[in-house]
Amino acid sequence: MADQAVGIYVGGLNSARAAAETVLQSAQDKAFDNALEAMDTLRSFIGEPSKILGSLKTKHGEIAEQVEVAVRRARDFLAQTTPRATFDGVGRTAPVDYKIDGIDVQSKFINGANNGLTQVLEHMDTYKDFGDNGFYHIPKDQHAQILEVLKGNTGELSDKTVRAIHEKVAEIEFTSGQPFAEVVQPSVSTYREVQLGKVDETVSHHEQDLKKQNEVLKDQIRIKHEPSIAEGVRAAAGAAAVGAAVGLTTKVWKKYRCEGKNVFAGQFTLEDWKEVGLSTAKGAAGGAVAGGAIYALTNCAALSAPFAGAFVSAAKGMASLVADYRGGKLSLDALIDNAMFVCSDAAIVGLCTAAGQALIPVPVLGAVLGSIAGKFISTFIGGKAREVTNRLAERMKRVVAALDKAVRKVLKSLEQMFDRLGDLTVAAFDLSANTRLLETSLALARAHGVNESLLIRTDSDLDAFMTAL
Incomplete structure (x- = not known):
């Protein structure tokens, strides 16, 4: 009874973990769909070049704006956060191109880092308050180049260009009163990536990145909800509480049934409470062991919780019987007979969970259950009592021989399933x-x-x- 209660508890723990993973995986799938919808909107825009502002040489300016907002929104959707980039409330030819976190952004995609800085200064001169309430985006490759120049890494740039960059950066900082890196920030795109002949490839690259990121996020969800040592410890702790409760309730009921003592009427003596406390402690200890074992069996051997509970009950019963046999308290035949009854619970549950729709005639049902119980006994004893397993094998051979072909086929499939357990039972109880x-x-x-x-x-x-x- 206690082991079955623990089995129900552990089964509930496993089901709750699986249900939580399903909910999170579904939410992540929806987030990925939303991200792709944002990219589809971008594809629709670039798919009609005639509707993009500017000449063939300047259309990349508005394309850069659309790519920036779409990619940022897609990334936010994938991360299941509110999209921060938007065109809402922004005119198509206004001094502001888009907003990020409610802050105005002006995009400047000009060929050459020095030329881009010139455009920034011209915009700051025309809209003098813009630097107080917004910032600028320039191609990320140009932004990186400017930062390298400021560090003294000029590369192949001419001295004239280097001086011009230093002067314009200083002017931007003086005019805005802020560090350059706050006023001018990198876009998600390089200058080349937003050109008409290149942008389709750029969008595909972003979509592939989103797909890879989504796979990583889904893997993280899966890993987070895999069986773990920490959860196994929680299962054992919870099972100890279940075992303690069953032990307490059972002992209190026996006291009332056998001795007429009602705990609710204050009829328990100190000795009665000592007995109840001992029973509760034993229940807690047994529950903890059973909980850990059932957790291992359900998550490592894919057994159902009821089957695992019955399996653990049989294992504990067999341990006691084998100890009595080795101590000379039981004969070989008595050991086998008693073991059959001890394992019958697991055999019945195993038959119900594994046989499925297979029809087993009632007259041979006992033989089938006996064969399964014998399989359990062999598993629990292993090679530690060869005489027992040999005698059991002889008995089972006669039983199976009496079954018809159809029933033997079902029995074989059941035995194959039990063979999967291997030494898992030993491992589950091996501290x-x-x-x-x-x-x-x-x-x-x-x-x-x-x-x-x-x-x-x-x-x-x-x-x-x-x-x-």
Whole structure:
């Protein structure tokens, strides 16, 4: 009962994680669609050159404006934030070309960095207050070149051009009262990228970038919602609470049923409370172990939560029986008979979840369940009790031989499914394996250069991480 309750809890945890990922993935898909719609609007604009302002030699000016706004909006849509760039409230031939975060922007796409600065100064002279309320965009390659010149890296530029750039930058800063980098900022495009013969390729390049960024974002969502050690710890902690609650309720009910003591009437003695406390503590401990194991089985072996719960119950029961057998308290036949009953719950649940629509005749149902239970017993015992597995194999061979061909086919498919478990049960209950997993994960993180301050090395580190705001 307790293990099934823990199975339901862990199943709910897994379902909640999967549902959360589905919601986020759907939202990201919608964000990508919105980003592509922004790029489609841009394609519609550049697809009709006759409607673009200017001559064939100057149309790139308005194209640069459209590319700037479309790309910025697409990136914001993809990041699921409110688009910051817009043409809303801006006249087509106004001193302002577009707005970003509500700030006026004037785009200057002129051939040559020095010529671009000249255009900026002319605009500042005509619209003297513009520098107080807005800024300028110039091609990003020209902006980078100007910054290099200011650092002394002049490249192949003539001395005259270098002096002119220095003088115009100084004049821009003096006139605006602000640093050059705040008044004049880089566009998303280079001068060449917005030319009529090049812009289609530019748009395709941006669309490919958006697609790659979207794939990265979707991968981040998927990775964030994968099973993890941290969630496994949470599952174990929650399962401990479930186990404690079941242990407490069960003991209190037995006290009432068997001894007539009503906890709600204040009839419990100190000894009664000690028994209840011990039962609750055992329930918590068992729940924690079961929770961790069920979490591993559902997420690593793709078992359903009910099947995993039954599987864990069988594993715990088998551990007790094998201990009694080795201690001489059970004979070999008694061990096998008792083990069959212990594993019957897991066998029934496994049959229901794995057989699907397969019809198994009622007269042979017991034989099929016995065969599945035998498979469980062999899995739990492994090679540690060869005499048991040999005797069990003989018994199962006779049982299977009595089944018809159709039923044997179904049974074979069920056994193949159980074979997938391998040593997973052992690993799920092996504390040393979990310790090695932590050590291995630390080594992997260090190999990838993760900062030591970010690593979770101890229980206290994990507690601090889990409780951090």
